[in-house]
Amino acid sequence: MSAAPVILSIEGIGKNFGGFHALSQVDLQVADRSVHALIGPNGAGKSTLLNVVSGHLAPSAGQVLFRGRPICGRPPHETARRGVARSFQITSIFSGFTVFENVQMALLAQHGLCTRMFRSAAPMKRDEAFALLQLVRLDGAADRIAGQLAAGDRKRLEFAIAMAGTPAVMLLDEPTAGMSPDERAIVIGLIRKINQERGVAVLFTEHDIEMVFAIADRITVLHQGSCIADGAPEAGSPRFQCNK
Numbered sequence: 001m002s003a004a005p006v007i008l009s010i011e012g013i014g015k016n017f018g019g020f021h022a023l024s025q026v027d028l029q030v031a032d033r034s035v036h037a038l039i040g041p042n043g044a045g046k047s048t049l050l051n052v053v054s055g056h057l058a059p060s061a062g063q064v065l066f067r068g069r070p071i072c073g074r075p076p077h078e079t080a081r082r083g084v085a086r087s088f089q090i091t092s093i094f095s096g097f098t099v100f101e102n103v104q105m106a107l108l109a110q111h112g113l114c115t116r117m118f119r120s121a122a123p124m125k126r127d128e129a130f131a132l133l134q135l136v137r138l139d140g141a142a143d144r145i146a147g148q149l150a151a152g153d154r155k156r157l158e159f160a161i162a163m164a165g166t167p168a169v170m171l172l173d174e175p176t177a178g179m180s181p182d183e184r185a186i187v188i189g190l191i192r193k194i195n196q197e198r199g200v201a202v203l204f205t206e207h208d209i210e211m212v213f214a215i216a217d218r219i220t221v222l223h224q225g226s227c228i229a230d231g232a233p234e235a236g237s238p239r240f241q242c243n244k
């Protein structure tokens with residue numbers, strides 16, 4: 001592990017579904033401001049692990065620390081509010097509203113203002129909303145109806161909405177699934193940008209190994225619910241430390 005401080009520490013996590021051990025003794029540390037990939041075959045337990053971290057599933061064993069404090073057992077919205085966002089599951093785009101309004105509503109919701117003040121909300125959080133649209137390069141589409149966006153632009157909007165919560169960590173489960181190569185490139189670029197410009201640590205699962213090597217600072221391999229390797233990609237190939 002590098003000397004960078006750890007923002008997310010997954011310690012001895014186990015998860016049983018009935019008698020089936022989906023996760024066993026998983027240890028994984030995400031360094032602050034890093035991009036960390038979680039790879040492994042289908043059924044390895046990647047989504048289950050992200051669900052445990054986000055609070056969507058309670059672990060059968062172990063704990064997860066965010067900035068040194070336990071977050072397991074908290075409801076997902078509370079974990080998100082603390083700064084651990086599972087972006088594609090906690091955000092929903094309002095397809096009848098404009099791109100700008102979607103980001104503005106996400107910002108207002110963060111401040112508990114959304115429903116109460118929506119009628120007079122037009123001038124509120126404008127600068128912040130535009131800054132987020134610039135971050136994801138959607139500022140040119142601010143007035144477009146969100147429901148009419150192409151898939152790549154929709155992903156950008158989802159990122160902007162997720163960023164409205166100023167997360168410190170983003171959990172992304174196969175963010176490029178079902179996308180064309182062009183759309184994948186957009187998402188890869190955005191993840192890197194959000195990480196570099198906003199300092200958000202990212203823990204993501206991905207099948208596309210090329211994408212993993214393009215952006216990950218560290219890679220952990222899960223197999224049948226156990227962590228079997230962990231390391232930094234170097235010169236095009238991972239230098240893994242085998243745990244087992």
Ligand SMILES: Nc1ncnc2c1ncn2[C@@H]1O[C@H](COP(=O)(O)OP(=O)(O)O)[C@@H](O)[C@H]1O
Pocket residue numbers: 017020022040041042043044045046047048049
């Ligand atoms: N809610 C559940 N109930 C029972 N088994 C589950 C449940 N969720 C996941 N599993 C099982 O746990 C294993 C890991 O699943 P998952 O975390 O989705 O793997 P991955 O994301 O790596 O493909 C799989 O065998 C899957 O069938």
Ligand SMILES: [Mg+2]
Pocket residue numbers: 046047048173
């Ligand atoms: Mg999965």
